[in-house]
Amino acid sequence: MKVSRVILFTIAFFCLCGANWANEPNCSPCGKTTSAPISIFDGINSITVPKARIAFYGWLQTGITVNEYGSRNRYDSPYIAPVNRQLDGHSANSHLLMLEQQSDLKLNQLWFGAQRLLDTKRGFDWGFQVDTAYGTDLRYCQSFNDKTFDYNCGRGDYYFSIVSLYGDIGYKNLSVRVGKFSSEMSNESFAATETFFYTKSYAFFNAPTVSGVRAVYRLNDRWSLLGAWTTGENTSFENRFDDNGFLCQARFKPTESTALKYSFLLERNNGLSKHPDAATRYGRNWLTQDFAGHQVVFLWDINARWRYIMEGFSCVQLMHRDQDNETGFANGFNVNLFYKVNDRWSVGGRYEWLKAQRTLFDLAYLTDGSGTEINSLAFAVHWQPTYRLNFRTELRNDWTDYNNGYKPFANGTQRSQLLLGGAMTVKF
Numbered sequence: 001m002k003v004s005r006v007i008l009f010t011i012a013f014f015c016l017c018g019a020n021w022a023n024e025p026n027c028s029p030c031g032k033t034t035s036a037p038i039s040i041f042d043g044i045n046s047i048t049v050p051k052a053r054i055a056f057y058g059w060l061q062t063g064i065t066v067n068e069y070g071s072r073n074r075y076d077s078p079y080i081a082p083v084n085r086q087l088d089g090h091s092a093n094s095h096l097l098m099l100e101q102q103s104d105l106k107l108n109q110l111w112f113g114a115q116r117l118l119d120t121k122r123g124f125d126w127g128f129q130v131d132t133a134y135g136t137d138l139r140y141c142q143s144f145n146d147k148t149f150d151y152n153c154g155r156g157d158y159y160f161s162i163v164s165l166y167g168d169i170g171y172k173n174l175s176v177r178v179g180k181f182s183s184e185m186s187n188e189s190f191a192a193t194e195t196f197f198y199t200k201s202y203a204f205f206n207a208p209t210v211s212g213v214r215a216v217y218r219l220n221d222r223w224s225l226l227g228a229w230t231t232g233e234n235t236s237f238e239n240r241f242d243d244n245g246f247l248c249q250a251r252f253k254p255t256e257s258t259a260l261k262y263s264f265l266l267e268r269n270n271g272l273s274k275h276p277d278a279a280t281r282y283g284r285n286w287l288t289q290d291f292a293g294h295q296v297v298f299l300w301d302i303n304a305r306w307r308y309i310m311e312g313f314s315c316v317q318l319m320h321r322d323q324d325n326e327t328g329f330a331n332g333f334n335v336n337l338f339y340k341v342n343d344r345w346s347v348g349g350r351y352e353w354l355k356a357q358r359t360l361f362d363l364a365y366l367t368d369g370s371g372t373e374i375n376s377l378a379f380a381v382h383w384q385p386t387y388r389l390n391f392r393t394e395l396r397n398d399w400t401d402y403n404n405g406y407k408p409f410a411n412g413t414q415r416s417q418l419l420l421g422g423a424m425t426v427k428f
Contacts, residue, residue, distance in 0.1 A: 053119075058112040061135075061192040063423030064105045065093060069410040072103045093419065095361065095398065095408035098137045098200050101157060108423065109135045109192050111163075120170040127170075129181075131163040131191075138163070141190055141209055142234070145269070146243070147282050149180075149236035163190060163209070173218040180211045180236070183247055185263040185295040187311050187336075197380045198394045198421045201334050202354045202361060206293055206313045207263075208233035210245065224251045232269050233291075240278055241270045257301040267291040273320075290318045309336040317359055328358030334376075344384050352376040361408075373401045393422040 074091035092102035099106075111133040118127035133141070134154075141161035143149040153160035166179025185207035188195050214228030225248075232243030245267040252260045269291065271284030279285070293315030300308045312333040319326040332354035340346040356362040357371030378396040385391075399416035400408060409417035 054114070054116045056112075056114050057427075058110075059193055059425055059427040060110050061108040061423055061425045062106060063108055063198060063421060065099055065102055065198075065419055065421035067093060067102055067409070067420075068418040069414060071410045073101050074411065091411050093409075093417075095417075096199055096396075096419070097205060098140060099198070099421065101136060104157070106136045107134075107158070108137050109133050111191065113164075118168045118170050118175055120172050120175065124169075124171045127168040128166065129168075130165050132160070133163055134158065134160045137190065137192075140205075143211070143236040143238075145232060145234040146236065146238065146240040148238040148240055175216050177214045177216075178212075180209060181214070183207050183210050183233075183263070183265065184249070185265065185293075185313075187297045187299070187309050192423075192425050193427060196336075196338065196348050196382070196392075197350060197378055198392055198423045199378060199396050199419070201311070201350065201352050202374065202376070203295070203311050203313045203332055203334055203352065205360060206295060206315055206330070210247065211235060211237050211239075212245070212247075214247070222253045225249070226251070230267075232267050233265075240275065240282070241284065242274055243267065243269045259299045261297045262294070263296075264294045265292070285321070287320045289320070292316050305340045307336075307338040307340075309338075310334070311336075315359070326358060328356075328362070330354065330356040330359045330361070332356075346382050348380045348382075350376075350378045350380075375399050388427045390425045390427075391422070392425070393420075395420050 071092055091100075093100050098108075111131065113129065113131040115129045116127040119125050136157050136159075138161040139154060139159040141163045142151050142153070142159060144151055150160065150162050162180065164179070164181050166177050166181045168175055168177050170176065182190070186201075186204045188197075188201060188204045188207075190209075210228070210230035210233055212228055212230035214226060216224060216226045218224040227249075228247040230245035230247060231237060231239040232241075232245045235243060245265065247263065247265050249261065249263045254260070267290070269284075269289040271279040271286045271288065273287040293313065295311065295313040298310045302308060310333065314331045315329065317328045319328075332352065334350055334352035336348060336350045338346060338348040352375070354361065354374040354376075355371060356374070361374060362372050376396065376398045378394055380392055380394040383391045396419045397416065398409070398419075402408065402415045407413055407415050409415070
């Protein structure tokens with residue numbers, strides 16, 4: 001990475017944005033820790049409080065990104081009609097998932113939801129949540145690992161997904177959830193209103209959506225424990241391959257201004273071993289795949305203006321094939337610092353490091369199998385002129401140690417990339 005280039009772009013970026021910066025940082029992964037707003041808006045989980053037990057909500061986010069190379073979107077399909085075109089995964093911003101389309105003005109999310117919050121303070125209660133959305137982000141919420149449920153809803157750039165669909169029952173300190181829901185392992189969220197940065201961290205893709213049954217027990221005001229059985233990551237209850245996953249989580253609030261969350265996910269994904277015909281048809285070319293990953297998130301509200309979040313993760317993947325086994329791993333961390341200037345402006349920064357081998361984001365295994373190291377630095381600015389309207393802009397630089405073979409940026413020719421993006425979010 002050319003340090004002078006990054007410094008120059010950074011100075012120009014903040015000069016263009018002005019001396020005042022943007023709105024409140026991302027919501028706490030372990031629950032609200034201060035009286036300040038918990039996200040750039042209110043966040044899904046606070047919309048219904050306290051008057052309406054059942055609430056309807058939604059938002060729209062649209063945005064655009066440009067990179068330093070001007071590399072444009074490339075499509076496999078020869079057809080011009082958007083319904084037929086299929087984005088080439090090795091073009092434009094292909095290494096930045098959920099923002100692959102570099103040169104297009106994107107509809108990231110058109111989101112509609114309904115919710116009844118669970119409230120067990122007086123005893124037994126029930127609740128539910130349904131979230132549906134359409135846009136360029138939504139193929140990452142679909143049940144693509146077994147190609148069921150909402151998988152075929154979309155083509156090319158735009159997809160529809162039932163992001164969550166679950167029911168809750170609870171009694172005092174115990175609650176049970178059944179359906180499709182987020183694993184909530186990361187400090188980030190699919191929901192645009194609950195994420196400070198326009199781009200996603202690499203760690204976020206270690207926190208999938210799941211279908212299954214989970215139970216949460218609140219020991220006291222500081223400790224809660226979660227356990228869940230799932231049908232594997234990004235799969236539905238149809239569970240075409242009889243996958244099994246187990247999610248465990250512990251949440252701890254040592255003080256009113258700090259929160260800590262630890263998550264552990266263990267999975268066995270079947271393929272040719274149980275359903276060889278279906279595995280061949282749907283692209284599972286292994287007997288079984290074992291996956292183990294854990295993630296820790298620490299949040300500290302330093303004061304009314306400053307917030308610090310640190311996130312670390314590690315995962316190991318073992319694929320059993322007919323003649324050999326393939327092992328991969330990914331380790332990484334990111335640190336986030338946010339500053340709230342006033343009710344309309346705030347700014348945030350994020351640094352991330354990732355080491356991956358034979359897993360997601362590792363392209364070097366195509367040549368030497370040694371894995372790759374990725375670094376990312378991002379700065380974001382928020383302006384919220386009204387309660388329902390938010391503008392965000394972001395400058396991000398990624399650099400890798402790819403020395404030979406395929407490279408992640410500029411259509412496979414560059415090891416690093418500087419990106420500028422902006423988005424508008426409207427809540428209704």
